[in-house]
Amino acid sequence: MQWKNCNEWMPTDGFILEDAAMLVATSNTNKLVMAGPGSGKTELLAQRASFLLETNSCINPQKILAISFKKDAALNLKDRVEKRCGKELVSRFDSMTFDAFAKSLLDRFMNGLPTNIRPNKNYDIGQNSENNGGSILSFLAISKLATEIIRTNPMIKKSLQLTYSHIFLDEFQDTTSVQYELIKACFLDSKAVFTAVGDSKQRIMLWAGARKTVFDDYLSDFKATKDILLMNHRSAPRLVEIQKAMYANLNEKETDIHPSPKWDNQMGEAYLRFFDDEYAETDVLCNEIADLIKNGIKPSDICILVKQTVDAYSENIIKRLEISGIRARNETVYQDLLKEEIVKILALIFILTVPKSNPHAWRYINNFFCEIESLDENSKAEEFVRIENELSEMILTFSKNIDDITDVEIFNQNIDIILDKLSYDRLAAMFPEFKNKAYYLKIISDFKRLLWMEYLVSNDWKVAVDNFMGENSIPIMTIHKSKGLEYHSVFFIGLEDSAFWNFKNQPDEDKCTFFVALSRAKERVDFTFCSSRKTRFTDKQSNKKINELYEMLAKTGLVEEICH
Numbered sequence: 001m002q003w004k005n006c007n008e009w010m011p012t013d014g015f016i017l018e019d020a021a022m023l024v025a026t027s028n029t030n031k032l033v034m035a036g037p038g039s040g041k042t043e044l045l046a047q048r049a050s051f052l053l054e055t056n057s058c059i060n061p062q063k064i065l066a067i068s069f070k071k072d073a074a075l076n077l078k079d080r081v082e083k084r085c086g087k088e089l090v091s092r093f094d095s096m097t098f099d100a101f102a103k104s105l106l107d108r109f110m111n112g113l114p115t116n117i118r119p120n121k122n123y124d125i126g127q128n129s130e131n132n133g134g135s136i137l138s139f140l141a142i143s144k145l146a147t148e149i150i151r152t153n154p155m156i157k158k159s160l161q162l163t164y165s166h167i168f169l170d171e172f173q174d175t176t177s178v179q180y181e182l183i184k185a186c187f188l189d190s191k192a193v194f195t196a197v198g199d200s201k202q203r204i205m206l207w208a209g210a211r212k213t214v215f216d217d218y219l220s221d222f223k224a225t226k227d228i229l230l231m232n233h234r235s236a237p238r239l240v241e242i243q244k245a246m247y248a249n250l251n252e253k254e255t256d257i258h259p260s261p262k263w264d265n266q267m268g269e270a271y272l273r274f275f276d277d278e279y280a281e282t283d284v285l286c287n288e289i290a291d292l293i294k295n296g297i298k299p300s301d302i303c304i305l306v307k308q309t310v311d312a313y314s315e316n317i318i319k320r321l322e323i324s325g326i327r328a329r330n331e332t333v334y335q336d337l338l339k340e341e342i343v344k345i346l347a348l349i350f351i352l353t354v355p356k357s358n359p360h361a362w363r364y365i366n367n368f369f370c371e372i373e374s375l376d377e378n379s380k381a382e383e384f385v386r387i388e389n390e391l392s393e394m395i396l397t398f399s400k401n402i403d404d405i406t407d408v409e410i411f412n413q414n415i416d417i418i419l420d421k422l423s424y425d426r427l428a429a430m431f432p433e434f435k436n437k438a439y440y441l442k443i444i445s446d447f448k449r450l451l452w453m454e455y456l457v458s459n460d461w462k463v464a465v466d467n468f469m470g471e472n473s474i475p476i477m478t479i480h481k482s483k484g485l486e487y488h489s490v491f492f493i494g495l496e497d498s499a500f501w502n503f504k505n506q507p508d509e510d511k512c513t514f515f516v517a518l519s520r521a522k523e524r525v526d527f528t529f530c531s532s533r534k535t536r537f538t539d540k541q542s543n544k545k546i547n548e549l550y551e552m553l554a555k556t557g558l559v560e561e562i563c564h
Ligand SMILES: Nc1ncnc2c1ncn2[C@@H]1O[C@H](COP(=O)(O)OP(=O)(O)OP(=O)(O)O)[C@@H](O)[C@H]1O
Pocket: 015, 016, 017, 018, 035, 036, 037, 038, 039, 040, 041, 042, 043, 044, 199, 202, 233, 234, 483, 484, 485, 486, 519
C-alpha cells in the first residue's frame, strides 16, 4: 500500500473543508468539535477517517473505532468512508453503535466477570434485566457489565487499546453517563486520539438519560481542545439567519455562522400560517405541497414534522394528499424497519432482479455476504470469488422467478429461501438484537407484510420496492425521529401550546427540539397554528405559553405570517 503524504492529503470527492475542519481532520490531539446543524460534522468524521487511513497516521494494523447512536448512522458513516478510501482501508474502520460496542465486549470477554454477576451465555436482549438469572439483559446492564470487565481485567483493556489508536464519537451531546463511563474505562489513560462531534443546541435526549455535563467532563478528562465550525452547508441564507436568532435565544455565542457560498443571499423561505381549523390547514398545506411537487421537488425531499403523535396530526393530510395522487406516510414504522440491515439487504436483492445494473446495490450486498461469512482482509481471494458466484446465481434464479411472484404464499416462500441461505444463527451472531428471536421474526413479518402491500398497489416489484423504501412518498415523523436528516422543505404542523405541553418545566429542551425541526430544512420551512384542533388535551389551541418562539420568529423579520 502506497501511503499518502500527510502534508499533501486533500479531502476526496470534491468536498472542501473550512480551515477549522481541515485542522480537526488532520490533527493528532483530542478534539471536541462543537458545531451547529448542517455544519458537516458527520462528513468531517468520514474525511478524518480517510486522512488517518490513507496517510497511515492510524498505523497499520491499528484501527479506528467510530461510535454512533443509531444503527443507520453507523452504517452510513462506514459507507461514506468506504466510498472515500476503498474496501481495503475501510476494513480498519469499525463503525458501530454504543450498544453494539458494549455487547461485543461482553460477548467476547464474559468469562472475565466474577461468576456472581456473569450472565447466562445465551442471554436475550430485553428491557428488564432484574430477577431472571441473567438470561435477559437490557443494553444498560450490558454497558455496565462491559465496563466492569474492562475495569477488572487489565489485559483485556490493554488489548483493546492496542487495537484502536483513534476513537470517533458522533452526536456526542446524546451520550449517557453509563456510556461515557464505558469509554473512560476503555481508553482514558491510553494513547488513543479522540474526535468527538456534537451540538449542544440539538440536545433533545435528556429524557433518555443524556449526560448534561458531558462536553465539560470530556474536555477536562481527556484534555481535549474545543473547535467550532462556522459554515452551514445545509440551509439557505435566510434560513441560516433564522437559526442564528435561535442560537441567541439559547444563549449560544456562535453568531458568525454563515451559509455555504453556493447559495444566492435571497434564498430561503419561512412561513407562519394561522388557521381557524384543521380542514383549512389541510387544504392549504396540500395545495402548497402539490405546487412544490409540480415544480420538481421530489416527495421524499419534503417532510411533515409534528412534535408527537404523528397519526393525530396527519391523518387528514394523508387522505387529502392521496386524492391529489401524492403519497405521504407515517414514517415511524418504516424508519425502524429500514434501519435494519437485513431489511435493506432483502429490498436490495429485489432491486437487483430488475434488469438494470445497480453497482451500488451489488457492492452493498456483496460486502454483506462477505461479512456474514466472516471474510476479512486475511481471507483467500478464492473465498471472495466463491461468494460472488453464489450471489450471482442466487440473484439470477430470483430474477427468473420474479414474474411468478404474484401470490403472497410464493412471495413469503421466496423471502424464506433467502433467509435460510443467510441462516438465522449467522444473522443473530452479526446483529445482537436478533438473538431475541421474537424481535427478529417481527422485523421479517413486518417487512413481508409492508412490501406485499406495496406490490398489491403497484403490481410491479421495482415500483413496490421503491415505494416501500419511501422513494415516492412524503415522510411524516416526530422531530425526534428527524435528527440527522435533511429535506428541501419542512412543514411543521401544530406550533401550539398543547404540543409543547411541558414547555414551562423544560424550556431549553423544548427550544432545542424546535431548533432541530427548523434546521432540517434546506430551502423552506412552514409552521402552522390552528385555533381549533382536536388533540389529546383540548380542542381549542393557544400559543401563549410558547409565545417566546413566536416572538423569536417575528423578530427575525424573515418569517412571513399569513392568516388564512
Ligand atoms: N465540506 C462540505 N462541503 C460541501 N457539503 C458538505 C460538506 N460537509 C457536509 N456537507 C453537506 O452538508 C449537509 C450536512 O452535513 P452533515 O449531515 O454531515 O451535517 P451535520 O453537522 O452532521 O448535521 P446535523 O447536526 O444537523 O445532523 C449534507 O448534505 C452534507 O453532504
